[in-house]
Amino acid sequence: MQPRNTHLNSAALRGAVDLAAVKAAGEAAQKAEQARAERARQAEAGEPAAGAGYPLVIDVSEETFEEEVVQRSTEVPVVVDFWAEWCGPCKQLSPILERLAEEYAGRIVLAKIDVDANQLIAQQFGIQGIPAVMAVVAGQLVPLFQGAENEANVRKILDQLIAVAEQRFGIVGGSGAGAEAGDPAAAAPRRPLDPALEAAHEALDRGDLGGAIQAYQNVLADQPGNAEAQLGLAQAQLLRRVEAFDPQAVRAAAATEPKNVQAQLDAADLDLVGGHVEDAFGRLVDTVGRTAGADRDTARLRLLELFEVIGSEDPRVTAARTALARVLF
Template sequence: MPGPQTPASAPAPQRPDIVDVTLQGFRTEVMEESFDRPVLVDFWAPWCGPCKQLTPRLEKIVREARGKVRLAKMNIDEHPQIAQKMGIQSVPAVVAFVQGQMADAFSGAQPESEIKAFIQRLLGPGGVDVEALLAESQALLDAGQVAVAEAGFAQILQNDPENPAALAGLARCGLAQGDSEQAKAILAQIPEKHASNPAVAAARAAFALEEKAGAVGDMALLLARVETAPHDPQARYDLAVALNASGKREAAAQELLVIVKQDRKWNDEAARKLLLEFFDSWGPTDPATRSARRQLSALLFS
């Protein structure tokens, strides 16, 4: 009679990225797992309001990491021993384990950008998704979160010191913080072979516009000049420079479009050329670029 069939080797069960951990499972789910990937332990409690804000953010970011990191959630009301041993006095608190050891920690309901930066530090250079971090840092810069954006660009440069987009981003952070000398020094580091890189072109255009803005004077005086002399192209040109420097892109473009409409060839087509500088600085997908480019085309080819 034939013996029992040996079953084919089954694939190893996939280890989940998000788990609820108990005191009994802490060694396996956290300590041993941390030898394969960083494990974030989220210490929380049902009565904690900020915990209800932080935990969904952690879950979202861990899912986006696609297996590079695990989240282990520990209810301190049910399992207080680990938190007490680590000296955790308030929640939410997150402790990261790497290679069986505590590696880093933070407390409070941190924003997504800070949590992502925290995880990237744990993963190290090999775990950095450069394109994703570039896009995120640029979005943060556009949203005015300059310090967080600067940290993102700097992290990319730690792994790739000549990354032109990251250098350009760092230069734009300097401009946003009013440090044009820092921006100038960073832009000077970028080799000319990267001059056509869109981020580099945009940063250099932004720097040139910043220098122009410093020479045109007070916004209120410029507005008064245009009101009293609406057909003075230089007044409108200077006002456009000042408006752009203050972030009023659509208004700046409209002043230049008026000049093009009134006197297209004024000062060797200076208004059209400045609009092109604006487009380079704003980027091709910016709504102000798209709108003004359509209007400029209509004027030039009408």
């Protein structure tokens, strides 16, 4: 089973990304459940999927964001491409994303947002550099990557996104312009979850971080090797750490006190929840490289925790592990 490693509860990302400003996550999740029930009913009745024929690549503005991204994310994962006309790397990445959106034939929708024309959305997502790619699934933020990536890496990331959407939310794309009605894959049932694990996921989804942490720990007490519970716990602990942060103060401390290990740990957490995965990893690798003893071990262990949040198969984790090995040995 692919880990649910990139699902971050938007309600807990105050100061980093405020999706609640456009749509409450709980309301979106409710719509997602309704959409799943409707798809199941259509599949049982042999009816074509609702919504067939919507475009797979769309330009989104501040006025259309709620409808085109948040509401649509209850039916299909929406990949959000932040770009600008002057951005050279954007011109390399955007054609790859557009081509894959067409190739995936409705399993994702690509929403393109010009950051110059939609500065409010860019601020809400904490965009610090472009190209930046995120996703929204059932109203929940899923950080993907920042900077240009080659097609093989983008394909791998999108495959992981689709797996998370299917297994965690029961959202199966395929109702878009290129999809065929009655596709058996689109009607595939969700794999049943362990009730204790499902309770932990539900606690995380509703923002009960303390309850989620305890529930994941309970699962791990009985099943120490449960990878999904390990990832869920790492995610809940990350969100618990950042929910009380003052982002400006954290970043100011990290910039002015490069030898302050705690400041660098806090800034790395903010980087990660803001979708700046490489920045988070790079910051901690640098911290490991410039410290020794207990400080070095603290930074190394936090980096390993963040690896768990993203997932061991992610190419950014592989690259960061290599960088970490260089500074350690």
